[in-house]
Amino acid sequence: MDDFLELTVSAMASGCIYGLMALAYLIVLRPTSIINFAIGEWSATGAFVGVGMLSTLAWPRFEGPYILAIVAVVVVLGLLGWAVERLTVRPLIRRGAAVTSPILALLGVLVIFRESLTLIYGADPLPSPPPFGFKRIEIGAFAGASQQFFIIAVTLSLFALVWLFFERTVWGRAFEAVALNRRAAALMGINLGRVTALAFAGGAAVAGLAGLLMSPMTSAHYMMGLPLAIQGFTALVIGGVGRVEGALLGGLILAFVEQLGARYLPIPSGLTLAFPFALLILFLLLRPTGLIAPREAR
Amino acid sequence: MLEAERISGGYGGGDVLHGVSIRVGNGEAVALLGPNGAGKSTLMAALTATLPRRSGVLRLAGHDVSAAPSHALVASGLALVPEGRQIFAPFSVRDNLRLGAMALAGRSSLAERFEHVYALFPRLAQRADQRAGAMSGGEQQMLAIGRALMSRPTILLLDEPFLGLAPKIIDEILTALALLRRDGLTLLLVEQKLPIALSATTRAYVMLKGEIVLEAGCEALARRSDIHDLYFSLAAQPAQK
Numbered sequence: 001m002d003d004f005l006e007l008t009v010s011a012m013a014s015g016c017i018y019g020l021m022a023l024a025y026l027i028v029l030r031p032t033s034i035i036n037f038a039i040g041e042w043s044a045t046g047a048f049v050g051v052g053m054l055s056t057l058a059w060p061r062f063e064g065p066y067i068l069a070i071v072a073v074v075v076v077l078g079l080l081g082w083a084v085e086r087l088t089v090r091p092l093i094r095r096g097a098a099v100t101s102p103i104l105a106l107l108g109v110l111v112i113f114r115e116s117l118t119l120i121y122g123a124d125p126l127p128s129p130p131p132f133g134f135k136r137i138e139i140g141a142f143a144g145a146s147q148q149f150f151i152i153a154v155t156l157s158l159f160a161l162v163w164l165f166f167e168r169t170v171w172g173r174a175f176e177a178v179a180l181n182r183r184a185a186a187l188m189g190i191n192l193g194r195v196t197a198l199a200f201a202g203g204a205a206v207a208g209l210a211g212l213l214m215s216p217m218t219s220a221h222y223m224m225g226l227p228l229a230i231q232g233f234t235a236l237v238i239g240g241v242g243r244v245e246g247a248l249l250g251g252l253i254l255a256f257v258e259q260l261g262a263r264y265l266p267i268p269s270g271l272t273l274a275f276p277f278a279l280l281i282l283f284l285l286l287r288p289t290g291l292i293a294p295r296e297a298r
Numbered sequence: 299m300l301e302a303e304r305i306s307g308g309y310g311g312g313d314v315l316h317g318v319s320i321r322v323g324n325g326e327a328v329a330l331l332g333p334n335g336a337g338k339s340t341l342m343a344a345l346t347a348t349l350p351r352r353s354g355v356l357r358l359a360g361h362d363v364s365a366a367p368s369h370a371l372v373a374s375g376l377a378l379v380p381e382g383r384q385i386f387a388p389f390s391v392r393d394n395l396r397l398g399a400m401a402l403a404g405r406s407s408l409a410e411r412f413e414h415v416y417a418l419f420p421r422l423a424q425r426a427d428q429r430a431g432a433m434s435g436g437e438q439q440m441l442a443i444g445r446a447l448m449s450r451p452t453i454l455l456l457d458e459p460f461l462g463l464a465p466k467i468i469d470e471i472l473t474a475l476a477l478l479r480r481d482g483l484t485l486l487l488v489e490q491k492l493p494i495a496l497s498a499t500t501r502a503y504v505m506l507k508g509e510i511v512l513e514a515g516c517e518a519l520a521r522r523s524d525i526h527d528l529y530f531s532l533a534a535q536p537a538q539k
């Protein structure tokens with residue numbers, strides 16, 4: 001039983017990371033219909049930017065507040081997302097390209113980011129200091145690493161903020177309006193180009209944050225983006241591509257299935273990505289709208 | 299107020315509009331008539347910069363806005379009530395109206411806009427918190443018009459706003475349009491039925507196959523026997539040449 005409670009905390013933490021990745025997909029996908037697989041690389045970039053803030057720049061060890069690293073990741077990744085939209089997506093849309101063109105262009109962006117990371121930071125993993133050290137924390141029957149609790153707290157706060165943005169602010173409504181009916185949204189005076197750019201900036205910032213939060217467990221590594229991109233996409237498909245809360249739900253379901261499976265099923269550890277793929281195929285076949293369906297346009 | 303010169307364009311392959319020129323003067327109410335598939339809605343898309351492909355010159359209040367994107371046109375006072383209403387069905391009535399004011403600057407004018415629209419269509423005030431998609435067709439049309447008015451337009455384009463509505467609702471909306479005209483709003487009304495167009499406008503263009511084939515005062519049009527015969531004879535003319 002203790003065993004299971006410990007697993008609960010670590011599955012919650014992983015689920016939160018997957019949920020953040022799903023959210024990063026969702027923020028871009030809803031108003032633009034573009035599936036941006038580059039967010040995996042953007043989370044790796046976020047990890048490196050954060051670790052850079054925390055150690056490399058102020059060697060031997062930057063002892064400033066962790067919040068500075070978080071702010072740096074959000075700002076730098078937001079700007080990168082914005083720039084990528086300007087340089088790759090917008091010119092294609094302006095020329096009337098089909099929606100598949102930006103998706104392919106973003107696969108190119110993915111490669112550029114991955115190669116740039118190895119050029120700048122090298123191929124070796126960089127250790128990432130967790131903000132609360134390597135303490136173990138016990139809350140009632142639940143126990144886990146301090147970083148796991150930190151991930152859960154940050155993710156839940158961020159989801160609450162994003163939910164408030166979409167449900168309670170005019171700009172959130174405008175994003176959703178673009179998702180429902182692009183032309184009608186344009187006729188409202190909503191600047192579609194600005195919504196697209198903001199969606200990329202927001203998606204990149206969320207992905208970067210997920211990378212930073214994840215990095216103390218795996219180290220910042222140029223290959224860390226690929227599994228995150230796959231797990232996040234699976235979480236998105238499970239939860240449904242319509243709603244913010246679906247992204248979190250999908251992430252948590254995926255993480256629990258993964259961890260329970262790894263513990264109780266005889267599956268070699270090298271095959272852990274088999275879980276997201278199996279779930280992905282299952283959901284695409286049986287429930288392509290995900291668990292929480294998007295709002296109907298009519 | 300609004301001048302379109304030699305507008306051509308379409309959706310992908312061939313042109314739907316072939317060098318269409320129309321002008322609507324300040325405070326005027328003009329009808330655009332034409333049968334199904336004439337290109338009326340396509341022209342509305344061209345005038346609001348939501349048509350994929352377009353050439354020609356567009357002027358709004360004397361300024362050349364040929365290159366302006368839709369959101370800039372809305373901000374400069376041009377609003378369209380699109381064909382089929384296109385309201386945001388999952389949102390509340392209030393949220394739909396609020397989105398109509400996206401191009402409006404200033405909080406104080408926002409409250410004034412809500413008041414204006416609620417005064418024009420009191421049903422919308424009663425239904426403010428209701429899901430827009432759950433309303434009747436007539437109420438949805440009122441919402442579509444109210445939403446367009448939220449941006450404080452100087453010229454309002456309406457694309458077949460009366461389609462499928464009960465006579466009582468049509469009268470209600472016609473009354474609202476008359477009030478708006480009295481306050482100086484310029485109107486361009488797309489319509490298929492001559493009697494409705496006559497009651498709301500003073501001048502009309504007739505469009506066929508992507509071209510303007512006739513421009514006339516509404517009174518002169520009313521004296522012609524039957525608008526359907528008119529469409530038919532106009533449609534037949536080019537074939538005779």
Ligand SMILES: Nc1ncnc2c1ncn2[C@@H]1O[C@H](COP(=O)(O)OP(=O)(O)OP(=O)(O)O)[C@@H](O)[C@H]1O
Pocket residue numbers: 309310314332333334335336337338339340341381490
């Ligand atoms: N989205 C679209 N993509 C491609 N072709 C279109 C599209 N919308 C309209 N068309 C074509 O353009 C032509 C003109 O259509 P349009 O909708 O402008 O006519 P209309 O005068 O508004 O007719 P109605 O009175 O039925 O609304 C038609 O031949 C139609 O098939």
Ligand SMILES: [Mg+2]
Pocket residue numbers: 338339340381457458
């Ligand atoms: Mg039409």
